[in-house]
Amino acid sequence: MLTRKSVASIMVFVVLAVALAACGPKGPAAVNVTLTEYKVEMSKTSLPAGPVKFTITHEGSIVHEVVVEQSGAMDDPLEANGSVAEVEDLEPGATATLEWTIDTPGEYQLSCHLPGHFENGRITTFTVTAK
Ligand SMILES: [Cu+2]
Numbered sequence: 031m032l033t034r035k036s037v038a039s040i041m042v043f044v045v046l047a048v049a050l051a052a053c054g055p056k057g058p059a060a061v062n063v064t065l066t067e068y069k070v071e072m073s074k075t076s077l078p079a080g081p082v083k084f085t086i087t088h089e090g091s092i093v094h095e096v097v098v099e100q101s102g103a104m105d106d107p108l109e110a111n112g113s114v115a116e117v118e119d120l121e122p123g124a125t126a127t128l129e130w131t132i133d134t135p136g137e138y139q140l141s142c143h144l145p146g147h148f149e150n151g152r153i154t155t156f157t158v159t160a161k
Pocket residue numbers: 093094095142143144147148152
C-alpha cells in the first residue's frame with residue numbers, strides 16, 4: 031500500500047529524473063554562431079548527429095539570415111514537420127536561437143542567401159558525425 035510518504039518520494043524521483051533528462055548529455059549540442067560582414071563563424075564545426083541548438087549573435091551592421099542546409103545547397107533549408115531550418119531578417123545586434131535535429135551524418139552549411147551575401151563569403155560548413 032502506498033503511504034503518503036512514499037508517494038512524496040516517488041514524486042521527488044520523477045522531478046529529479048525530468049531534471050536530469052533536461053540537463054544531461056542527451057541535451058542538444060550547443061553551438062554559438064556569430065554573424066558579421068561577410069562571415070559566419072561557429073564555435074564548433076563538428077557535431078554529433080541529433081539535436082543541436084544554434085545560438086546566433088549578429089555582430090554585423092546589415093540584415094542577415096541563417097539557413098541550415100546540406101553542403102552545396104543554394105537556399106534550400108532542411109525541412110521537418112512543415113518547418114524549415116532558417117532564421118530570416120536578423121537585424122544588427124539581434125540574437126536568436128534555432129533548434130534543429132540533424133540525424134543524417136554528412137556535410138552541412140550555415141549560409142545567408144540575401145543578394146550577394148553568399149557570394150561574399152556568408153557561409154560556413156560543418157560536419158555531422160555518427161552518434
Ligand atoms: Cu547576409
